[in-house]
Amino acid sequence: MSSAFLERMKNRMKRDEEESRNGQFSKDEKIFKQLKEGKNVLRLVSQDYTFYTHWIAPSKYSKVKLFPDASFEGDDALRKNLFCTDYEPGAERWVEDEERSCVICELYRAVNAILDDNNSDLEQNVRAYLEDVAKACRPMKRTMFLCIDRDDPEVSPGKKGIKIVEFPRNLMDVFMSKVLDRGIDVIDADEGVDLVIEKRQKPTAGKKVEWIWTVDWVYDGKTIKESPLTEEERKYQRPDIEKMMYRKPDQELIYDKLLRDFKEMIDDARDAEGRKPQDSQDEEEGAPEGIVIPKRSKTQQGASASVKSKAKVEESASVSEDDEEDVPF
Numbered sequence: 001m002s003s004a005f006l007e008r009m010k011n012r013m014k015r016d017e018e019e020s021r022n023g024q025f026s027k028d029e030k031i032f033k034q035l036k037e038g039k040n041v042l043r044l045v046s047q048d049y050t051f052y053t054h055w056i057a058p059s060k061y062s063k064v065k066l067f068p069d070a071s072f073e074g075d076d077a078l079r080k081n082l083f084c085t086d087y088e089p090g091a092e093r094w095v096e097d098e099e100r101s102c103v104i105c106e107l108y109r110a111v112n113a114i115l116d117d118n119n120s121d122l123e124q125n126v127r128a129y130l131e132d133v134a135k136a137c138r139p140m141k142r143t144m145f146l147c148i149d150r151d152d153p154e155v156s157p158g159k160k161g162i163k164i165v166e167f168p169r170n171l172m173d174v175f176m177s178k179v180l181d182r183g184i185d186v187i188d189a190d191e192g193v194d195l196v197i198e199k200r201q202k203p204t205a206g207k208k209v210e211w212i213w214t215v216d217w218v219y220d221g222k223t224i225k226e227s228p229l230t231e232e233e234r235k236y237q238r239p240d241i242e243k244m245m246y247r248k249p250d251q252e253l254i255y256d257k258l259l260r261d262f263k264e265m266i267d268d269a270r271d272a273e274g275r276k277p278q279d280s281q282d283e284e285e286g287a288p289e290g291i292v293i294p295k296r297s298k299t300q301q302g303a304s305a306s307v308k309s310k311a312k313v314e315e316s317a318s319v320s321e322d323d324e325e326d327v328p329f
């Protein structure tokens with residue numbers, strides 16, 4: 001048996017344990033409620049937690065690679081889903097220019113700036129490639145709640161508790177209009193009610209699966225059933241969403257592992273802003289053969305592009321796709 005393999009397994013187990021301790025839960029606890037196809041019944045017990053992430057690993061929805069595959073393995077493996085540090089969940093705002101630290105957003109702005117600057121000169125295949133890169137970098141809006149899972153209240157064998165549920169964007173829209181329409185404070189410990197969330201597949205010819213969401217209440221005859229939390233439910237341990245989700249990634253490591261072409265785009269953008277580019281000597285694979293990523297000329301770079309790109313981040317982020325990935329984090 002290979003000792004390198006055993007070493008790898010040992011490190012992996014250590015990392016898994018550290019990750020679960022960080023969130024105060026052991027790894028066999030089922031603290032994520034996955035909304036399944038069909039009906040789901042749950043009781044929300046917190047306000048929403050909204051933040052942004054970047055899915056940076058290879059994905060069935062993305063045609064481009066930002067990192068060599070090996071970046072997601074080994075001791076210094078990157079997380080596949082990164083918390084975006086350019087958005088402050090507590091303040092519910094994008095940070096100011098000088099506070100920005102998210103390397104993936106930096107790349108996103110650099111790519112968008114090239115697309116903006118070269119409106120007519122870009123060859124069709126280069127433009128298409130860069131648009132795919134921008135899409136792969138786009139921050140995704142995530143909204144989560146704490147809930148009691150009425151379908152399966154146990155978080156570990158014999159132990160009931162509170163889980164984390166993610167509402168995809170389309171569900172969130174339906175949920176908000178339903179709640180505002182009836183004026184029910186669904187998360188209130190005394191006055192809240194159980195929700196019935198139905199997930200159905202939209203009949204489409206395309207390959208991509210789309211979901212239709214409906215939100216309703218649990219009824220007692222014709223009236224909405226009240227669902228005050230019991231004394232026991234009020235004492236359930238609450239997963240610390242902030243601690244589990246708002247984990248700031250190591251931005252230097254992310255930059256280091258990026259494919260060379262993307263590092264160069266970031267370097268050029270930093271250079272234009274008067275920031276010293278980092279060394280990028282690694283000989284890694286880059287854009288597919290035949291794709292030449294254009295350099296931005298000095299005259300085209302400037303503050304206005306930076307501001308414009310930032311606006312684009314916000315705008316594009318709000319149209320994040322439903323159900324991009326199943327993995328909560």
Ligand SMILES: [Zn+2]
Pocket residue numbers: 054083084085086102103104105106139
């Ligand atoms: Zn970001």
